[in-house]
Amino acid sequence: MNVATTAISGLRAIADRFDHVLLDQWGTLHEGKAIFPAARECVTRLREAGKRVLVLSNSGKRASSNQERLATLGLSPEAYDGILSSGEVTWSGLHARAHEPFAGLGRACFLITRGGDRSIVDGLDLTIVTDVQEADFILLGGLDDAAAEPERWREWLSTAAARRLPMLCANPDLVMFGAKGLIPAPGALAAFYQRLGGTATFVGKPHAPMFAAALERLGNPDPRRVLVIGDSLDHDIAGGRAAAMLTLLVRSGAHRETLADADELPAIRVAAGSEAGMPHWTMKHLTW
Known part of the structure; x- marks a missing residue:
């Protein structure tokens, strides 16, 4: 089903639409040096608003390694509700062999x-x-x-x-x-x-097992009340749409060269490849 994509300046504008957030790491929270100040404040505001925040990362490292790295970059484990990496899902699968x-x-x-x-x-x-x-x-x-x-x-x-x-x-x-x-x-x-x-x-976004594991971690809420935030149309947005979740594209990450300063939907539509791959919302940087 197609969606109408809307550009917003901050998450506060749509806070009543979701209860849970699946938050991408690289390109959304940081670029390897430090947590973006606006992103750190946004996570704080989300928690204050009663939202559950689960970091969902395509990192091939285990969840604990990612948690430690986020802490060194300026986001403590207490600031969010957990982290699920594709490396963790892979490790669990190789351990169980089920x-x-x-x-x-x-x-x-x-x-x-x-x-x-x-x-x-x-x-x-x-x-x-x-x-x-x-x-x-x-x-x-x-x-x-x-x-x-x-x-x-x-x-x-x-x-x-x-x-x-x-x-x-x-x-x-x-x-x-x-x-x-x-x-x-x-x-x-x-x-x-x-x-x-x-x-x-x-293993990882946009593939279904990653989002199924995330829903399980959140207690299996209605996916229509889960917001996926990320900088990749191919992974975050495509995976969230396929899982029937709400989606928000941060334009300053992986698509920065073509979308960072483009509010016009045609540019995003070209990058997405089809109406089915369009996000529900878009913003330049993660901010409250």
């Missing part, structure tokens, strides 16, 4: 993460291998800036594709903020693997 795509994976894992982080495999019955020839599957949790360009992985991933190794991508984001601006994110590397003939399964 359903696909987790149940069918082997135990020898070729691990790709950012900064050598291994929290996504801590406590799991896995053997981490450094040669794709010895792996049963690839677990893609994150990428260092210097290794973000997919072409750097062509030789290894071509070998993996020839062996029909499944890839589990715990961060579907296509772009991320690097030291010099936007660079390819893990989702782009997984898409590159698919183009090489490999099979990739994604």
Whole structure:
């Protein structure tokens, strides 16, 4: 169903429309250096207004790692109601092995993460291998800036594709903020693997399991009273719309080059690709 997209200057204008917020992290709360002051105030005001705020992130790291990082950037755990990362959902799936795509994976894992982080495999019955020839599957949790360009992985991933190794991508984001601006994110590397003939399964926004896990964490409220706030049409808005939730696009994040100063709906519609991908509301920065 199509929606009428409205530009607003602050969340106070629509506060009566929702009870819960699923709040994106990168590009919405911060860009890796410090929590945006207006965003910090907004989270405070949301809680004062009785809203539950759950940070929903496509980070391939565990929830605790993300919580610690937010604290160092200026947002304490007491300021919001919890955090759910795609890395946490992936870890839980690999731990339980109760359903696909987790149940069918082997135990020898070729691990790709950012900064050598291994929290996504801590406590799991896995053997981490450094040669794709010895792996049963690839677990893609994150990428260092210097290794973000997919072409750097062509030789290894071509070998993996020839062996029909499944890839589990715990961060579907296509772009991320690097030291010099936007660079390819893990989702782009997984898409590159698919183009090489490999099979990739994604955990995180916009995929349904992420939003189902978020609703469960919130106590299974009516999704029509849940507002998804994020800077990605492809992940935050598409996932929220598919889950029958309300959606708000922050234009100064992933789409900043085309939408940061554009209030005209045609520009957003072009970026969204269709009326079905349009957000309910849009604002330049997260603010109350």
